Amino acid sequence: MSESSNKYDRLAMLILFMWPFVFLFRFNFGGLFPPEYFTLDVVHFYYPKVYLLKHLSEFKFPLWSPVEAGGFPFFSNPFNQACYPLNILLAIYYKLAGGFSWLDYQRFSTLGISMFAVFGYKWLRSLRVDLRPALFTMLVMAISYKVVGTMNRAPATHGLAWMTMILWGMTEVVLHGKRRKGGLLVVIATFMLFTNLYPYYIYYCIFLVPPYLLFLAFGGTRKAYTGIESIDLFASIKTLALSFATPLVLCLPFLINVRHTLATINTRSEASALYTKSGSFEFPDTLGALVCPPFSDMRGWYYFGLFALLIILLYIVNHFYCVSKRKPSKLILMTLFGYFLFITFLSYTNSLLFELFRNYFPGFGNFRAWGRLNVIMVFIFSLILSRAYNFLEEILLEPESRISDFKRKIFPFLGLFSLCYVVVLLTQVFLFSTMNYDHLWRLRILALFPEFQHYFYVYIGAIGFVVISLAVFLASRKTSSPFSLKTRRQMSFALIPILVFPIGLDVGYTSIYLRSHPNREFVSGPAHMERQDFDLQANLMTAFEAPKHSEYIKQIQMPVFFDKKTPMLSVRAGITFWMGSYTRFIEANSEVIPRREWRRLYKFKPDLKEFLGMNDGTKLYFSKRIDYPINSVADFLDDAYQHETSSDFQYFVYNYTGDVVDIAINAEKDGFFTLLDNYNKDWYVEVNEERAKIDKLFDTFKSVRVKKGLNYMHFRYDPPFFSILRRDGERVFPPRDAPLLVQKKHKKQKQSNAKKARIKNLKRLINERAATLSASKTVEWQPSVNLSITGQKIKSNIPVLWGGAGTVSSNRLGANLDGYLEFKINELQTTRFIGFSKQNVDNHFETIDYGIHITKEKQINLYHQGRRIREGIDVKVDDVLAIQRIQGHIVFRKNGVIVGLLEDETNSSLLIDLSFLSKGGSFESVRCSF
Secondary structure (H helix, E strand, O other): OOHHHHHHHHHHHHHHHHHHHHHOHHHOOOOOOOOOOEOOOOHHHHHHHHHHHHHHHOOOOOOEEOOOOOOEEOOOOOOOOOOOOOHHHHHHHHHHHOOEOHHHHHHHHHHHHHHHHHHHHHHHHHOOOOHHHHHHHHHHHOOOHHHHOOOOOHHHHHHHHHHHHHHHHHHHHHHHOOHHHHHHHHHHHHHHHHHHOOHHHHHHHHHOHHHHHHHHHOHHHHHHHHOOOOOOHHHHHHHHHHHHHHHHHHHHHHHHHHHHHHHHEOOOOOOHHHHHHOOOOOHHHHHHHHHOHHHOOOOOOOOOOHHHHHHHHHHHHHHHOOOEOOOOOHHHHHHHHHHHHHHHHHHOOOOHHHHHHHHHOOOHHHOOOHHHHHHHHHHHHHHHHHHHHHHHHHHHHOHHHEOOOHHHHHHHHHHHHHHHHHHHHHHHHHHHHHOOOOHHHHHHHHHHOOOOOOOHHHHHHHHHHHHHHHHHHHHHOOOOOOOOHHHHHHHHHHHHHHHHHHHHHHHOOHHHHOOEOOOOOOOOOOOOOOOEOOOHHHHHHHHHOOOOEOOOOOOOOOHHHHOOOOOOOEOOOOOOOOEHHHHHHHHHOEEEEEOOOOOEEEEEOHHHHHHOOOOOOOOEEEEOOOOOOOOOHHHHHHHHHHHHHHOOOEEEEEEEOOOEEEEEEEEOOOEEEEEEEEOOOOEEEEEOOEEEOOEEEOOOEEEEEEOOEEEEEEEEEOOOOOHHHOOOOOOOOOOOOOOOOEEOOOOOOOOOHHHHHHHHHHHHHHHHHHOOOOOOEEOOEOOOEOEEEEOOEEEEOOOOOOOOEEEEEEEEEOOOOOEEEEEEOOOOOOOEEEEEEOOOOOOOHHHOOEEEEEOOOOEEEEEEOOEEEEEEEEOOOOOEEEEEEEOOEEEEEEOOEEEEEEOOOOOOOEEEEEEEOOOOOEEEOOEEOO
């Protein structure tokens, strides 16, 4: 390779590395406009990343997470990327920057796309693809929906990058005999893929790596694509086997722990089919993924712009009506098409191929949303798009590459191309006729941009067809090029941005908007721009005093742990996310609320809330026995309260890191000490420096039998191969300078007489003032989303998720003024929300500042800024509900009686805000005093 070629290669890689940051500027920097933020799923990864980086910045490594779901392994949780080497760089950044922000996470995710673009370029170049086609292809694929659409999951973008590097390394080994270089690339990429730990992409390599090896090994496909005739296949296979085996052996201890962690999650045997088939991807989704994404499930789409698709179709036409001297190989086309069909039918949950693999292929039933397998399409389309662009460039700029009668054959050629475009157009028309939008498209895009028209894809397709056809036709008028070789090279480089620009407009931000929301701040954390840092030890120690919580905060519960005022730990459960034994315990003591398919929500019963410390922060108990049935929480609480009192139970926690717990306890009787932290086989305990047995309360919590008197208890988490990373610090028995043991409080302290009198007087004043107000005015509603307004009735038209249907009033309660809204419950078959908001942020209930949640269970819950403050108030049809602001206090009423009161004052102006979950949900005759 010449020095000039090396220079251009380096420039191309620099462009590709910067391109995702430029294209996604508002998701990384903001600039002149407010930055954009992900909301969908990102919390699975962002808050654990902050927790991890805080530890690493203090030269610690978190093995166990005590802050979520009653305790769960942290380092082996597939969500957390705990052992990913790039975390070292992030930890340095965390230390220097003083924290890690939501925007920083998005930059880290964008870095994955940049690496994918660079590795993809090197992969194509190793396949003997010319510089410009390789550059154009990766510029396009880096902004395709399949790639950009995974930005809310940094493990996904980074996993895709390492999959691409594996293909690059395999190509170097097999085609070029560069076994050291290629083998090292495979070792590094596979090691990074394992430690990056995105299970889906690791598993998908089963369907990518062997077929790609066959593609390189088979002489027909190899020669047709690369021109390389002979290879040393046996030596290449030996090198690749060693290259894949080496990182597997290195990562095996880690993967064993991951496997054990996954085994502790609820088994899916009862609903395996529902789980595996959820998130179905079908034939209409495939059509939409190619030509009109609003009609395709976002988890499987791979749309990369109609300009690029038309360039591929132009190239395909050349296979059947050739106008270039270099006759293309139909073998390559048919091979890639056959592989495309295989992956496509494997992602269809109603196909025979899918059923075959689900029933007989190892591990297949452990995954869902099989449309995600279409990430492999990125590589298929990269291979064919690079060839297609090379063909387009030749016939436009290199007359010597055309057949001699190119001018005469151009009309039939363009006629066939026109026929291909007609098929694209008819496919779009067919999809439009169904109007079967993907549900997330309805929820996000149409909610954010109600003016968006799906006909945009017709317009951009028509423009692409006209531009490409006209360019080819005009090129045919010239039998020889009037330009010098240097000028033609410059023109060929200019062609790349000319084509990438409309593709960028076509793809745009749309796929990202399905995972983002402009100007939205979460109720559970600071503004996104703020870098989060926290006192790790202080926050952990709040586990023994701050009330726990079970709020549904985007499916994971770490956000409240980072709250600077009152950090709390989560006791929420999830059927597919956390410890199976813990989830079964929660199910046995809760009202189970079914959701879509195999999912559940849990409404905790009062005894369970008390037991878990949701009322007073309790995290440990001392009881006479622990052999209670799983649903006997009340009986256990009676036992513990009586035994703690009669034995004068006292305790002192002098070390708590999550991985290590050191507690001194004293009691006048024998008993069982229970720590409300989930059991795992790798937990050990010493009592007075002697190994003791850990029993399980309710089959999930750690309990230890102890003798009366003073006992020093040392719990530690010792996972195989990783306990060396735990930093215990110096352990002393008894602890130096330990204060006197504190007696556990068993009852909530009663409110003081002064506080009772103050609240009673406040209610009296509020009732006196409320009697002077009247809800005599009709509410005027602003333009709505997915709602119909008929007279005084406002109704949801379609089944949606939260945020898909809602509106606000034109009426506004002025700042510092008293006023209220009032309505009569007209039905209890749907779920909906009504309340006051300071501003119209969006249609989600979480952004209603003071709200009433009406449920299908004939109950209402009261909310303040997205957090539930009271639940389970029984209601019936014709009950009158009201929300008032009196002297700055928000008051909730049912039939005139106060059922909720916020003592904190608010004086902002307020709008009436509605949000709907169910189709047919409605409000009638909402009235107000302002």
